[in-house]
Amino acid sequence: MPFQEVFYRPVFSRILAAVTIGVCAIGVIAMVWQDAESAVRYAWLLALIAVVAWAMFWRPSLRVQEHGITVVNVFRTHFVAWPAIEAIETKYSLTLRTAHGVVRAWASPAPGRQRTYGLARKDFDGVGQSARGEHESLRPSDAxxxxxxxxxxxxxxxxxxxxxAGLFASGVDPEASVTTWHWTTIAVIAGLAAATIVGLLV
Incomplete structure (x- = not known):
């Protein structure tokens, strides 16, 4: 059976990001329309909020691929090769414990108490053996x-x-898993934060 790639990005987070960015854009336009001088000072804050909303709620995603998993978080992207994975957890967020450290997926936080209230045994049918803890216990977030x-x-x-199938018998390639920092995003946020501070103080 051919491998079917899975891409996940939560819809609610994208809606939240889009609404926030839209409100900030309207705010900047209103500032420019009413008082261009004030806009030069205060529009940076709205721009900062918009960029942070995009980085936190729109960008994060998780892609399950044939050769590994790509986790896009706020400031870093992780590619984790399958042999490097040692455990998959869901306690606070979907978490990959690997030979190189812990990778948490910002795009997939653990569900809130309301979402897990009323779970039944059937909600856990088919959960893999590797998810089970002592005495075959499972977390609500494993449902x-x-x-x-x-x-x-x-x-x-x-x-x-x-x-x-014994596909991990050759061990872990230390160079197969890669972490990439989002330096452009970090620089833009830092620049807008500095511009905001200057605008508010001048």
């Missing part, structure tokens, strides 16, 4: 009826099948 739990099981399922 397949939650977005994070379902996504975690997609990853666990492929990882467990590869492990059972």
């Amino acid at each position: 397949l009826s939650t977005p994070g739990g379902n996504l975690a099981q997609v990853i666990r399922g492929h990882w467990e099948r590869m492990s059972a």
Whole structure:
């Protein structure tokens, strides 16, 4: 069976980002229209809020690929090769424990208490053995009826099948997993923050 790639980015976060950016854009336009001089001083704050909203809520994503998993977070992108994964958890967010450290997916936080209230045994049917703790225990966030739990099981399922097939026998390639910093994003946020401070103080 050919591998089917999975791409995940939460819809609610994208809506939140779009609304925030839209409101900031309207605010800047209104400033320029009413008082261009004030806009030069105060529009930086709205621009900063818009960029932060994009970085925090629009950009983060998770892609399950044939050769590994790409996790795009606010300031870093991680590519984790399958052999490097040691455990998949969902306690606070979908988390990959790897041979090189811990990678948490900003795009997939653990569900809130309201979302997990009323879960039944059937919500956990099919959860992989690697998710189970002592005495076969499972976390509410492992439920397949939650977005994070379902996504975690997609990853666990492929990882467990590869492990059972002996595809990890050759060990972990230390250069297969890569972390890339979003220097442009960091620089833009830092620049807008500095401009905001100057605008407010001058």
